[in-house]
Amino acid sequence: MAKDKSVKKLEDLPGIGETSAEKLKAAGIDTLEKVATSQPHDLSEKSGISVEAAKKAIQAAQEATTIEFETGTNIAEKRQALGKISTNSKDLDELIGGGIEINAITEVYGKFASGKTQLAFQLAVNAQLPKDKGGVDGKVLFIDTEGTFRPERIEEIAKAKGIDPKTALENIMVVRATSSEKQMLTIERADSLIREKGIKLIIIDSLTALFRAEFLGRGALGERQQKLNSHMHKLQQLADKYDVAVYVTNQVMDNPGILFGDPTTPIGGNIIAHAATLRLYIRKSKEDKRIIRLVDSPNMPDGECIIRVTSAGIKD
CATH class of the missing domain: 3.40.50.300 (P-loop containing nucleotide triphosphate hydrolases)
Structure with missing residues (x-):
């Protein structure tokens, strides 16, 4: 999945404005990764947005984050x-x-x-x-x-x-x-x-x-x-x-x-x-x-x- 480079912070997510972002941060959800792993109903409750809007925000957060992989060889070389x-x-x-x-x-x-x-x-x-x-x-x-x-x-x-x-x-x-x-x-x-x-x-x-x-x-x-x-x-x-x-x-x-x-x-x-x-x-x-x-x-x-x-x- 290609990373959406336009989304860099919570406020960039669809349906998440400054007020909703502040509510999420106060609840400990302060990164895109935390949004990406949230449940729609939980995110809705903590941000004040609808469940449908929460689903879209979660999907956008998942698309904006990537998992990087390294081979065991690379890790061995770095440790050395x-x-x-x-x-x-x-x-x-x-x-x-x-x-x-x-x-x-x-x-x-x-x-x-x-x-x-x-x-x-x-x-x-x-x-x-x-x-x-x-x-x-x-x-x-x-x-x-x-x-x-x-x-x-x-x-x-x-x-x-x-x-x-x-x-x-x-x-x-x-x-x-x-x-x-x-x-x-x-x-x-x-x-x-x-x-x-x-x-x-x-x-x-x-x-x-x-x-x-x-x-x-x-x-x-x-x-x-x-x-x-x-x-x-x-x-x-x-x-x-x-x-x-x-x-x-x-x-x-x-x-x-x-x-x-x-x-x-x-x-x-x-x-x-x-x-x-x-x-x-x-x-x-x-x-x-x-x-x-x-x-x-x-x-x-x-x-x-x-x-x-x-x-x-x-x-x-």
């Missing part, structure tokens, strides 16, 4: 060109398929002081490196929800990687989010910052802390999960649209239903589990060692490796 961000550990990179993926959300969960934030610092520095040195030649958006961002750690890690510490810090845009609304709003408005600054890595440390603190009790669980779902969806949209990597840390709790084995369970339930492309569980071992287990990946088998958290950053 985008590169990955090294974790600074060869063992960990190998475990997850070469490093932190672009166009994907990587979640790392674990208990307090397990090393989630230290890995975030390492990635914030490594992302600035050229591709042939394990980076993606980009800047970083770091959303700090727990007051854990430490410039001195960035400086230490940057020195170890041969990067000027001041330059490394200048390339990291830090937002101190003190509420879930500010955390979500930062991501909702991130498009212009990503374009202007050349952001290639988004870090949220931690993803669930504010939601967990603000939405207490079973009565608030539904709203919390709905907001987390929307938040993760926007993160994936940004990752896909701008070829960005997303790294999020997650808090945990002990699941009383697990009587044998490790009861540690990440916050967020199935919403986070389904939205994250790759999930890692990190836990403390002896001295500076940490054990990382690959819990879920679309292309790599489950496995474990050991890393070290040192003053110079992540090491094997």
Whole structure:
């Protein structure tokens, strides 16, 4: 079906004037794609037009939108060109398929002081490196929800990687989010910052802390999960649209239903589990060692490796 190039916005659809368009936008139907997938009676009710007019608008919206297809070969070539961000550990990179993926959300969960934030610092520095040195030649958006961002750690890690510490810090845009609304709003408005600054890595440390603190009790669980779902969806949209990597840390709790084995369970339930492309569980071992287990990946088998958290950053 040929695309109708004359229809570019809601107001261009037959029977949809400015008033009807505003009603649709207020109801959350703000794109041609959403009109194209609407039911006539639902569209009629929300826009104030007749059912017959709604049918014509839906048909016009369907004709104005197209579905683009790519071969698996094309996608493979693009993914290869985008590169990955090294974790600074060869063992960990190998475990997850070469490093932190672009166009994907990587979640790392674990208990307090397990090393989630230290890995975030390492990635914030490594992302600035050229591709042939394990980076993606980009800047970083770091959303700090727990007051854990430490410039001195960035400086230490940057020195170890041969990067000027001041330059490394200048390339990291830090937002101190003190509420879930500010955390979500930062991501909702991130498009212009990503374009202007050349952001290639988004870090949220931690993803669930504010939601967990603000939405207490079973009565608030539904709203919390709905907001987390929307938040993760926007993160994936940004990752896909701008070829960005997303790294999020997650808090945990002990699941009383697990009587044998490790009861540690990440916050967020199935919403986070389904939205994250790759999930890692990190836990403390002896001295500076940490054990990382690959819990879920679309292309790599489950496995474990050991890393070290040192003053110079992540090491094997």
